[in-house]
Amino acid sequence: MNCYLGIDIGSISTKGVIIDDNNKIITSSYIWTEGNPVNSVKKLINILKNNLDKRYVVKGIGTTGSARKLIGLLLDANVVKNEIMAHAIGTLSIYPDVKTILEIGGQDSKIILLNNGIITDYAMNTLCAAGTGSFLSSQAKRLNINIEDFGPLALKSNNPVKIAARCTVFAESDLIHKAQVGYKKEDIVAGLCKSIVLNYLNNVGKGKKIKSPVIFQGGVSKNLGVLKYFKEILNTDVIVDPNSHLMGSLGIAILSKKNSSNKIYDLNIQDISFDTKAIDCGGCSNNCEILRIYKNNKLIDIWGNRCDKYIKN
Secondary structure, eight states: OEEEEEEEEOSSEEEEEEEOTTOOEEEEEEEEOTTOHHHHHHHHHHHHHHTSOTTOEEEEEEEESTTHHHHHHHHTOSEEOOHHHHHHHHHHTTOTTOOEEEEEOSSOEEEEEEETTEEEEEEEEOSOOTTSHHHHHHHHHHTTOOGGGHHHHHHTOSSOOOOOTTSHHHHHHHHHHHHHTTOOHHHHHHHHHHHHHHHHHHHTTTTOOOOSSEEEESGGGGOHHHHHHHHHHHTSOEEOOTTGGGHHHHHHHHHHHHTOOSOOBOOOOTTOOEEEEEEEOOSSTTOOEEEEEEETTEEEEEESOSSGGGOOO
8 A cells, every 4th residue: 555754844843644545644743853853853754654554655755844855855755845835735635625824833934825726825924933833832931831721721811911922022021021010821821822813914914815714724723822813803713623733744745645656665764874064165255155965974965055166976
């Protein structure tokens, strides 16, 4: 039986799914990247492999996310695509009529607009972590609250306070002030959730016409407080799929299936050595930072060069 692996490697989390010929998820996993995408992918694949029926053979591997090119080289992936394409394909496979995809991840967020299954517009916010998963996690620690309890606590509030979440520095200052003057913890948490929604709509979603059906994805989609305020402010239903955190990996797995060949992939990668070595060229005023990539001590690619001086032989 054929199967296909899709991996979404982000700065905070690494997600992976294995699907069959009908795009059904056979097994999946979600782990922390911990600043080392190579090690996290090795760990992820080991988890997926151990949960995979031995009768399956892997006929395609796709990678997406911020480390997609690096991991694509490691796994010799047959498809490497950006997150916009991956999230759209994954979502359309379950919700073919989707018009708007809202996504808030660990350190970035995006919006994707579609019409009849075609991407018509998109935007990303990658310059500041305000309003993202890492921002929420840091505020939860500051308030001494488990991040899993953040959403349910926000739902208890009837009076969310105003928090300036357009910047992490301003938000933290505002949060400290509100706590010191005596606001209830649930009202502060609700205010944070609401401010995240407003920040997203006023920045990532600025000028975008959001139409239903609306799908909310990414790790933050699991936060019931943020979901509540998206529904209230947009005045429409917002769908969160049980696998909302896996849509990017699902989409890239589907693309790997569409581009598969007769090749069979081996998931036994634990012993593969994969190293990168960076040098400053200094050969001209460009002063390119050259990144040499080695797999099992063999040079397989070079990135960063603006001339042919370091082109791989």
